[in-house]
Amino acid sequence: MKRSPPPVTATTTAWSSSKPPLLRFLHTCYADFLPEAAGAVADYIPELGKADPAHFGISLATLDGHVYEVGDTKVPFTIQSMSKPFVFALALDTLGAERVESVIGVEPSGDPFNSIRLNAENHPFNAMVNAGAIACSGLLHADKGDGAFEFIRQALGRFAGRELDVDEAVYASESATGDRNRAIGYLLRTNSVITENVPAVLDVYFRQCSILVTARDTAVMAATLANRGINPLTEEQVVTPYAIARTLSVMTSSGMYDYAGEWIYRVGIPAKSGVGGGILAALPARLGLGSYSPKLDKHGNSVRGIKVCETLSAHYDLHMLNRSDDARHSIIADYNIGKNPSRRVRRPQEQEILARHFQEVRVIELVGTLSLSNVDYVSRRLAGSPRPEFVIFDLRRVTATTRAGARLVAEAFQELAELGVTVILSGIKRTSREWATISEWTRRLGNIRDFYLLDTAIEWAEDQIVYRYGGSIDFLETTELAEQPLLAGLSEAEIADLTALCTVRTYQQNEKVIAAGGEATSLFFLRSGVVHVTLPDGIRLATLTAGMAFGEMALLEPTRSADVLADMSATAYEVAIRDFERFREQHPRAGERIMRNLAQILADRLIVANAKVDLLTSG
């Protein structure tokens, strides 16, 4: 049967003719396996026999939520045995692992999926054969009663990211012809694996097998398994990572029936197939694959689907045991405040204290997943260097934290606490999933502080150092123009003349002193209080206390590039640029000296900025 080229339903790209390599690969798979004639459509249920054997769809969902689709990825078909892993995961979370494991084993059976044989304890071998799946449905029925099927249907919908329906014709057909499964049901009850009304349990099971999905749905469901239970499209946590790992384990050892060893050896991706023609493969932390093609081999697996899995694994070397990683990546920058101080402009006395004690504040910026290996590496790296008084862990780029990683982080914090080190976290919101995971372990630790912005965390630690080593920050103190670094080296007479040109301004807390985009018509010398300079996008450039100039770029630029706001009530000397120009005409040496001071201030800032660039690019 000749077919037209497959419809491409992937996101259109800005590069007209361009296809990402992975999509191109899926198109090649589609073209290569479309002529495959082997296999036969399942016909043990009359309704299944009506499937179009030509249908072929491949879909691949990435864990950042992109879905590739080639071919008949929108054609609905019944989920059949592919429901088993999801219902098993659901049972583990709903009833607890102990209850589930007390009646269902986890060893491969070596038998076909519909075998009626039980293990030595008269329990189903595992949840991937019919007996185990019926036992799962029975456990959920015992807990949810008549609501069991609706509970399952809604949960499967959360895996797929959309509401799923039932194919009533297939359900009726399954129910009418399901005597083997009825026999299994009664066998389970005689062995006390289920204690419920057998027809009611089987009704749940037949309905669950008749849920309609597409290849695209299957890919998203597989991606949810691969993504520790979080649907990559909806970002909902559908089941726990614990249930996912156990479900993938059973898929690995028993998902492909008596072909398990070969499947691990040759493909190495946990997978499950259904007699409806679907196959799903979930590669943890990588991707979910869904395919649909109704012709099955003698094991009951989709012929084309198996070929797609084998080819994908071989072509891209996706075997789950062929992983590489390097814990050393997890530290993206590691420095002290000597190399990267906060954006708070410090006065000379504070500068001096910080220059003496810069090694007391260590900043470690982390990236990626916090796992055993990463945190262990960080701990060793910390232990191998002189002990600071403050350690700031910046987690802005950490996007996943395993419970083990969080526990190790907590253990590392405890270690630091016992040694008198104060731990500060930045880059993590208290409302985030990562915070929940970490605080599960760190709740009992007293000495942890957190600030969302790294700069605020550094500033806080600097303040502690300043206080600790004899400095004091008196925000009510007022300073005169002679103390301004921008005016250093001017004579008393020059200062007096400049003072005469100034107006003293008073600002309330949160008042905007300078607005970005406005004309730069004056410069300011902060006399008391605190102001901060922020870019229009909210990035805080500097925090200034009395004795510092701001708006001084008016000497070079006609337009304000940043906002200045008062952090508390503040006073400042303001000089209009046209008055300042007159002052420079009258005092050319003072004018040159001020420009030189400005150049010096900018040169110092450039050194700090370049040091930060070097920190971040010397990986």
Add this chain to the structure above:
Amino acid sequence: MKRSPPPVTATTTAWSSSKPPLLRFLHTCYADFLPEAAGAVADYIPELGKADPAHFGISLATLDGHVYEVGDTKVPFTIQSMSKPFVFALALDTLGAERVESVIGVEPSGDPFNSIRLNAENHPFNAMVNAGAIACSGLLHADKGDGAFEFIRQALGRFAGRELDVDEAVYASESATGDRNRAIGYLLRTNSVITENVPAVLDVYFRQCSILVTARDTAVMAATLANRGINPLTEEQVVTPYAIARTLSVMTSSGMYDYAGEWIYRVGIPAKSGVGGGILAALPARLGLGSYSPKLDKHGNSVRGIKVCETLSAHYDLHMLNRSDDARHSIIADYNIGKNPSRRVRRPQEQEILARHFQEVRVIELVGTLSLSNVDYVSRRLAGSPRPEFVIFDLRRVTATTRAGARLVAEAFQELAELGVTVILSGIKRTSREWATISEWTRRLGNIRDFYLLDTAIEWAEDQIVYRYGGSIDFLETTELAEQPLLAGLSEAEIADLTALCTVRTYQQNEKVIAAGGEATSLFFLRSGVVHVTLPDGIRLATLTAGMAFGEMALLEPTRSADVLADMSATAYEVAIRDFERFREQHPRAGERIMRNLAQILADRLIVANAKVDLLTSG
């Protein structure tokens, strides 16, 4: 039996009393399981019965090459069945997968390790049972003849990172009592699995089982399995990643005999034990564990060793299927040269061209492992934005490239090439393993350039843009002082007076013009040619062409902070600082103007540096 506290042999740390959390955990394991009395020392060979049942050692090797050790980690014992995975991997690499797989299966047997039963094809079920292991030794004997054992001994030494010896007493004992294995050997020959002299093959096998290792060796050997065949201590590639993935597969499905399903479900770490009391566990991309404790359970597995594996997996959530990762981490920065130009200081005409065409050079800085997911994500991100003429991939922070990642990279490059985009690689040495992997695929692509330094890559792309859009860079052109941005706004008379103070200097290629650390007694205006400014640590700060000043920080600082070297023959105007001071005395307005120009130049550089910091921290 009461024992003294375990000797701590881990690296001493700078924080006197401090132990990394992982080491503390291993100490807890040791203390918790030391009292464990269950099990019995193997006694089927008289020599094995002599082992001290109290011995207990735990070692854990990380993939960055750190080894933790607690307890009796230096006590030698015979490797026994733990040799099987290594010899299987060796056979795969030496003889090819096809040859090995033609006589040894990969399905679990469901039988004890010393079963004489073969599968339906009269082949051993897998390489983890004695029959399969003897078949492996036979294959190597067929290839290496009398040198087979020495070949194996040396290879196992490369896994361990040191030369390994044989326990001659155990060997003699194995050989004297090995009739069951002899029976297996002859059964294999009658089924043509082996064709060699049976006693010679068994001699290899008995010797291989009698190789002496310690818990520490076992951890390093396991870490080599976990590290895609690269020994993390010696960094030697011992076997291929292909052989490793297949070996770990067989360990997963059959390493723990008839306990495979439970082991995957509960522990989820590929493992192998030996009747000598050793157990090894290899978690891909994470760690290798080795333990030694001679008392065995009824399956022949070390009782304490199994407990260590179970506890480690549960405590740190190390199940191999419980992985998380996020491809979005792989891009650490993505920008164009508008945001981060090269350090080459451009002249006005060039600046203008680059300002119009800054979107034509895109830079993507990658981090971590180049895998399917990462490269796919990068491809999609590129495809979703306007197409530039040049794409620079900076791989400085990429420390591992899978063959699949490299192939996808090559496919992405090919895609770009077909669209007329020039691809440039930076941060990768042509002598590196990554380069070898990538160039295996990219060799046939013509339009790829590589520069080790990112800045050089950006500079090269900028040059192409300048040439392409009508600019020309004439390095022989000479410029006069009036064209210097630092002197902009000076009158002709002021320029003339300053010119009179200058001496024209000539420099040969590679000549040092300024030495870092020296007194800053003059400033320079480049008249022709090219010089560059580098920090003492080799970081290139800027490349300058005619018309630019250098050493101008002498106006602010008494000491030179960087070297300046001539890239080609060059001429410059030099002005002594003391002459320049006199000039400023005479022309105070010019002096102020120059300082203002300097402040402006520094302010521009600060904007660039801050933009780069924001690029790198906005992840």
